[in-house]
Amino acid sequence: MKAFVVFLSVAAVVRPSSFHGSGPDAVVEMVPGSDQVGGRLELFRNNAGVIIQGSVTGLTPGYHGFHVHAKGRLGDFCKDAGGHFNPFGKNHGAPEDVERHAGDLGNVEADSYGVAYINIADYHISLDPSSQTFIGGLAIVIHAGVDDLGRGGNPESLKTGNAGKRSGCGIIQVVGGSSSAYLPPQPIQRPFQPVHRPPQPVHRIPQPVHTPPQPAFHYQPHQPNYGRFELEFPPRFSPPRSFNPYYH
Template identity: 50%
Template sequence: MSKIEGIILGVGAKKNHGFHIHAEGSLDNDCAGAGGHFNPDQKTHGAPDAEVRHLGDLGNVHADLTGTVELRIQDSMVSLFADEEHSIIGKALVIHEGEDDLGLGGDEGSLATGNAGARAGCCIIKEVTHFRN
């Protein structure tokens, strides 16, 4: 089980935002360089707990009244170690402006991206070098 934790500041207040691991480790062109969702198994988009999903589908995160997200995600499919299968090290982590419909929107966009909208921000996932309890 991998844990992804952190704080995101300055996104749309009091709403859900799609949150995904993208295939490329690039922040170029306002996060467009990150490419599509990380999907090495070529599946359709889905919720983080769905049987069928992109590996990078992490669902939604919620921003409070100030536009702050307190991030605490556990995922059983991704790995935070560079030498393991399904490693996300070096990939981009993207927060979207809109809510992810988790592949349930009934259209092609839903099955591809969850209709989460434009990219609000991104960062590169770096290798784990130490742990804290």
């Protein structure tokens, strides 16, 4: 039986929630019932259910049934809290069962100092006031014994899980505006703001100019110019063949 209870208790505990940062949506201050129990629980809601975190002191070491009960009264050693919160008229069961009370949260374990550290996510209860499973104003009860999760084989198992006396209890007090109707997150509407950007100068990289090479003109004074005028200096002439330098 102990190994069976350990398995279900681990299934009910989840890693700490990191999505809440503005404080709890509900709190529970635990008061004594049949035992000198104390502690504080904080409840956080999301779109799928409720996260319960906190600690309870003054317990005996071991496992203890942990439930939401149908009434928000704590008198007569927590007996005035009534039975388990069960809006759909189902039998008692484990947190992961389809057939279960909405308030069935399984077992929590107290250490050798009698302290139970609680970190539970449950999707059958709600902090949405419009939901049939809204638990604001109801009571959370921690029991002296182990909840058999409806497997006890007797009629009482299908009602209470044979969890025994009520060691302590507390009222689920809604805080932080959770008593209003739940609205899903709405997208932020921002007015359109035109963006004014100054004109940016256009930087153009200079492109090299490719000039095809021109043929060089070579002056050749002693070659016929074929119609081009050409002045030679000094002037060149041919003396007549009959030139006689001694002739005057």
